[in-house]
Amino acid sequence: MSDRGDVLFQITDLCKAFGSNLVLDHISTEIRKGEVVVIVGPSGSGKSTFLRSLNLLEMPTSGTICFEGRNITDKKTDINKYRQKIGMVFQHFNLFPHKTILENLTLAPIKLLKKSKEEADREARELLRRVGLEEKESAYPAQLSGGQKQRIAIVRSLAMHPEVMLFDEPTSALDPEMVGEVLQVMSELAREGMTMIIVTHEMGFAREVGTRVLFVDEGVIKEENNPQNFFEHPSNPRLREFLSKIL
Amino acid sequence: MEDFQVKFYTNFIKDDRYMYLVKGLGNTLAITFLAVLLGIFLGFLVAIVRSTYDKTGKGKLPNMICRLYLTVIRGTPMMVQLMIMCYVVFGKYNVSKLIVTTLAFGINSGAYVAEIVRSGIMSIDPGQLEAGRSLGFSYSQTMWHIIMPQTFKNVLPALANEFIVLLKETSVCGYIGMMDLTRGGDIIRSRTYEPFMPLIGVALIYLVMVMAFSALVGKLERRLRTSER
């Protein structure tokens, strides 16, 4: 596909079954540094399962995922170390309700990256400023709106300086008026060169910010293309049907 | 009225009989307090083992031991457990009754605390574990920093209630010769041959303590509900 950067993920014949239900069916693709890959597809097609396989929240049934040339599905991989490099943003934010916003951001850097509290606080405040929420640092998650929570969730991941960010429907749980503020943060992140893999139903965002769009259906990548061709010249009939319903 | 004064005098004042109640109350509170601590320790341990097995499938043998413990403790009467502890487990040893009683009640309480805590852990949104893990925390780090603090807060009122339940339950420890509040009142009764005063007195002391602790628990619950909002 794009020849912009080094290969970050090399995914080969990735399969995931829940019992007898084969959810991912021999998925192979590669993801390069700096790409913004948008994954679309009908409900239940395996988009979340694919994304969650990338940071091993789901253990693949078979196949390999190589990250920077190292097979992370190998038993010898230190999963916790690996996950520090992979940021994940969830549909339902999953902020830590018993911690203040600042503590949400600094917990992992202090405990895992062994940063001093002062350094972690300083970096966290910088990140909060970036998303315009610096005055919320001593608030608790329950005091924030959905859009604010999701922006915090994004910078909580960024505080670990990840090499990739995974987003699983980051705006699907938001009231419509809050979708924009989260997409804007994501667009800025993309502009700064962050490698991102995003499951979303926001087709406008996919078209404008994405560098590549994947159509996942029945556990298979049925089509992948740059956004322009993906939306204007879809070839797979299931994709055409999907787009006609959604656009 | 005069009759009441005379009876009060013979039952509580004469020969310093109120000291039976004072000593007994001291022991009752000591047993309850120590047993609750032991119960909370055991309960959290068992709950973590059980929920770790439920969530990750790890620790099959510890989980089985915990289930056996829960089944036996919750399936047999407290009195029988107390007597077994006293006459079977420590039958040959000269161990203080306070220790025997505390162990028996602590081990018993642990089984009930375990189920309180386990349901507390299970009620935490699974997204919390996923968020912790995806930041790079190990399972035990996530439990320690993220899951257990939330669980503890959620179950604190139920744990305080366990204290109240235990406070009343310890009244059976007189059977193995432990000098607690109930036993204290009973000794007075056996000296004065007047059941009314000492037993009603004992009942009132329990009632006042339970009401006081319940009020505290209520306050605690309201406090927890309003924080972080």
Ligand SMILES: Nc1ncnc2c1ncn2[C@@H]1O[C@H](COP(=O)(O)OP(=O)(O)OP(=O)(O)O)[C@@H](O)[C@H]1O
């Ligand atoms: N933990 C699990 N156990 C069993 N089945 C699961 C599990 N997780 C997902 N599935 C099944 O896998 C299939 C794909 O699920 P997945 O969540 O990946 O779909 P999706 O494309 O993200 O859908 P949506 O758009 O609704 O989020 C579904 O049939 C789902 O029921």
Ligand SMILES: [Mg+2]
């Ligand atoms: Mg999904």
